Amino acid sequence: MMKLISAGCMGMVAMALCACRHNTQQGDIAITTTTYGMINGNEVQQFTIRNRSGMTVKVLNYGGTITDIIVPDRNGEPGNVVLGFDNLEGYLKPENPYFGCLVGRYANRIANAQFSLNGETYKLSANNNGHSLHGGNKGFDKVIWDVQILSDSSLQMKYLSPDGEEGYPGNLAVTVVLAVTADNSLILDYTATTDKPTPVNLTSHSYFNLSAGKSPTILDHELTIRSEKLTAVTDQLIPTGKVEGTLQTAFDFIEPKRVGDDIGKVPGGYDHNYVILPSGNSPELAATLHDPQSGRTLSLYTTEPGIQFYSGNFLDGTLSGRGGQVYQKHAGLCLEPQHFPDSPNQPDFPNTILQPGETYRQTSIYTFSAR
Secondary structure (H helix, E strand, C coil), X not given: CCCCCXXXXXXXXHHHHHHHHCCXXXXXXXXXXXXXXXXXXXXXXXXXXXXXXXXXXXXXXXXXXXXXXXXXXXXXXXXXXXXXXXXXXXXXXXXXXXXXXXXXXXXXXXXXXXXXXXXXEEECCCCECXXXXXXXXXXXXXXXXXXXXXXXXXXXXXXXXXXXXXXXXXXXXXXXXXXXXXXXXXXXXXXXXXXXXXXXXXXXXXXXXXXXXXXXXXXXXXXXXCEEEEEEECCCCCEEEEEEECCCCCCCCCCCEECCCCHHHCCCCXXXXXXXXXXXXXXXXXXXXXXXXXXXXXXXXXCCCEEEEECCCCCCCCEECHHHCEECCCCCEEEEEECCCCHXXXXXXXXXXXXXXXXXXXXXXXXXXXX
């Protein structure tokens, strides 16, 4: 079911966000803002959030793009654990594979770039083999968000997606609060409202390499996903509507496993939506990623029913990123908290239709540590 906001604070998430909004007396380092470039006369700004535990997060108002997540390894050495570019021009390239951005109005794929709702068929931008991917030709990753600094460790990003944008119905008002906590956690808290029924599925699309570039691929990373099932897909990665078991298959990550152990048994590599084991409304641990080389560990908590695990299959060595580093196949991986792909066309999948008067909510927490 679509997540709805209750009145008042909701458990650990709300408490963490409230703390971030009111912690200016706790000795935090103030958020800094710099000009990153210009797009059609609009200033692109980069916001830098630092805590005193060695974590730095940098985000653009263009696409809500996270350009940097810098965290220490087991020896205390800081490193940037997400793929990206050195400048705005890189993020504007058509071959940019959604590095670090916010994705919407609908993350992942919608089959045949269309869906029917209340007797009307809506045609979307077909930007991926005849299907719609990540919101279409100009999704939320390619717009300027309105950013307001809330505290020394949190900011708020807003975007109003107009009725008919990329074919979607309704004026959708989206708010994302991004916060960095003292325990090296990055919180993304999403809300949205609409004036017409519309599909909504939001996520963040960072590519992680916890070695901070010291290893050219993530094949030696150890991954755990709290899931025993995934949504089966066609060879074009469109859901068939079936849910299949993963245990004792190449897709089994219920226990820690090297990403590279079974990837050769998966045609094209991993790009699949895992069904997270049921939990309550508060974010619960859904996946863990560990790099034995650096000792860095990412623990991902989310309220979402699914996570898209993408092993960077379409990176092919033609893209040069930060510091001129060539991003070869599997240079980074994505763990995208989400509802299921193609849900508007799959009646048995969890609902993604937001109704007027309701409020969409998603919270995901990325906690970094080292061992």
